[in-house]
Amino acid sequence: MHANGMMLLAAAQESTQDVPARAQMATTLGFHIILACFGIAFPSIVLLAEFIGLRRGNQTAMRLARRWSQVMGVLVAVGAVTGTVLSFEMGLLWPGLMRQYGSVLGVPFGVEGLFFFLEAIFAGIYLWGWRRLPGWAHWWSGMPIAVSGIFGAISVIAVNAWMNTPGGFTEKNGQITSVDVWQVFFPRSAIYEMPHMVLAAYMVAGFGVASVYAVGILRGRRDRYHYTGFALGFIPAAILTPFQIFVGDTAARAIAHDQPVKFAAMEYVPQTSRQVPEWLAGVYVNGHVYAGIKIPYLDSLLVGFGPGTKVIGWDSVSPADRPPVVWLIHLSFDVMVGLGSLLLLVGLWAAWTGWRRRRWPRPLLFWALGAVSGLAAIVAMECGWVVTEEGRQPWVVYGLQTTAQAATTNGGVLASLGIVIVVYGVIGVATIAILLMLSRRWRRDDRDDDSVPYGPPSAVADRAASQVES
């Protein structure tokens, strides 16, 4: 077993590439996760629109569904390839992690592969079946995309949850000797991480869609088409927001228990103590919090519903085992919570006006908030990822393997990082440019439709198109 001995040696090596490797992983994951959110949640919104279109004969909803499905086609394609990059990066950037734990964390990824298959296959049917599949058959062909999006997300989050609270395997002399698949798929943190991410995806996609139409409404396009588009994105997202805040609050309390050092960084708890204050904003440098608002006892209250609750500080572990950039974690956490609360207020505003007056709020401020709600949801979601990933450092598998041990021993990660930033920059700009171009094209089509005063617009467009074709 000479070979095994050599492998152990390689696994124990520390890489000098962990910082650029982390930067590259952050770039590619941070980019992909936005597309992933749309991949998880957008199909449900498109299906909702098509459902309303089919059930109520609502031509506006139907037209939105058709157009959104074209957007979905672009986003699914870009998401598929950026997701592929991440799969390869698991080995190209983190061979140490895969060598040691690939057989453990690979199992949820295998399950995710199944859902990815269903997603891609039925996306092919749904996206390209609009013209020739009959209405409800077409609607049902989209169902597997929506369902497998959720379960695929759960499978991937299982891996991240496992990295945060690893378990379900035994390790002897550095070798994995047995694996309990069920425990690997549902580690302790899975119960809050999974719903937190799926809800985040629905908020990103819902508010994202809503903000597009809020911009249109702000620009004076106050027509049925824009209000319907706004409602189909905004209402589901706003309904889910309070649930997300509840899940997030539960998650924070569980993290205080499961990953105390991460929690200490999130809330600026240097020493394990009772009557811990809550810091709003502020930058922690050398034992001082600058520019922060201190609320006495609140952190203890939030963790254990009493001011006397003991909160574990980062002094519970040696300095080498603490996250290196505490202020980034804390501020990201605050931004996430702040934006989530803002989105909740926007939703409550709409709910109040809708309940009292049976219409949308009129003030410009509401539509301005609606216009930025998509960006706010994206920023909040990205901040959440910063918290969970930065907060776990220096570990890649909490308490078991450091990121430096996991990183590739190959040089040149800086070079690939540079290329990745340029290529992803181009792809990001091109994606947005194409979506804007589609929107311009559709506005032009709508104007053309207006010149045909009677008759269903979509049928006219179809006929015109088939004439051009033949």
Next chain:
Amino acid sequence: MGDAVGAILLAGITLYAVLGGADFGGGLWDLLAGTTARGRAPRELIDESITPIWEGNHVWLIFDLVIFWTAFPHAFASVMTALALPIWLAVGGIVLRGTGFAFRKEITRLSLQRTAGAAFALSSLLTPFFMGTVVGAIATGAVPADASHASLAAWTSPTALLAGFVFVAACGFLAAVYLVVEAGRRGDRPMRVYFTRRAQGAAVAAGALSLAALFEVQNSDPAFFNRLTGRALPLVVLAGVCGLADLALLTAGPTKGIRAIAALGVAAVIWGWGVAQYPVLLPRTAVTLTNAGATQATFVALVVVAIAAVILVVPSFALLYALQGRQMLGGGEQGTPPAAGSHRSTGLPSAAHAEPPAPSHRPGSATRGVALGLVAIAAIARRRSPR
């Protein structure tokens, strides 16, 4: 159990090669289709054939990757470290291909369409080439068991480079054969002739390159050559027979069954490689299918995943291909065909769009279904045999 998972991995690689490989081949023919005016008809046929199915086909790559790292993590880490450069280049190709393809559809301005199309087409050439060098490097034993650094020599050996070219030619061959059938089904005679010529050329190129690779292996790696011409001989012969049979059928004219034969030929090459190497995972090391770092429970979980894939994914694919074969998919969401921009600007009628398929052409989809079924059955049968 390790053997079973090894067979699953090889089956996954086979499916990626015969399905995803053809999509890359389509990009290759797109690249070689010439100027905008001359290449319009073939590009349109390629575009319509690939559009609804490429993402599904692409997932086989992810599936294979996951099986590889889960079942054989030590080998996976070494391959990803030693062959980082060609793998990065292949990944770059995958990114440019997917985005280029998706963007080209939505863009209407010709110059931008050309840029996106070039990204799609060029990367369709690069990705299979670098994937081929990776396979060549593994097969020649250039990946050490405990790789800690990338190696240029590993994948630039003559065998590895030849493997890269074989991959490109094989992708081109598969795509051309599939497109011959597709054109035939649409009653598009010029395109059928067009891709028949290309399929013949690619078959000859793939055959010649494979023979060259075989001779190169005889010189550089006699042990591997002996296994290839020993226990793997039936598969090597089968691959050759399939190639010759397709060449003969293409020359004679009938298109019935040529796709299945082409796919079988490519599958035989992959299984020949697998059988020649079995049970060693990284040749010239002690890393085999059973000692590459996974436990029994992991293997069992992967077999369950594979069974679930057969139950869930295979019927879904069958549905997708059946709908695609009946031309139920396509035309875009807006009621305009995806290539509408170029249509309108040229104003020329297009043969590819001419008519819905006559009912007499329907059996084409059945052939496709049978081909898929054969591959699946072959994969399942193979999965059993090494045990």
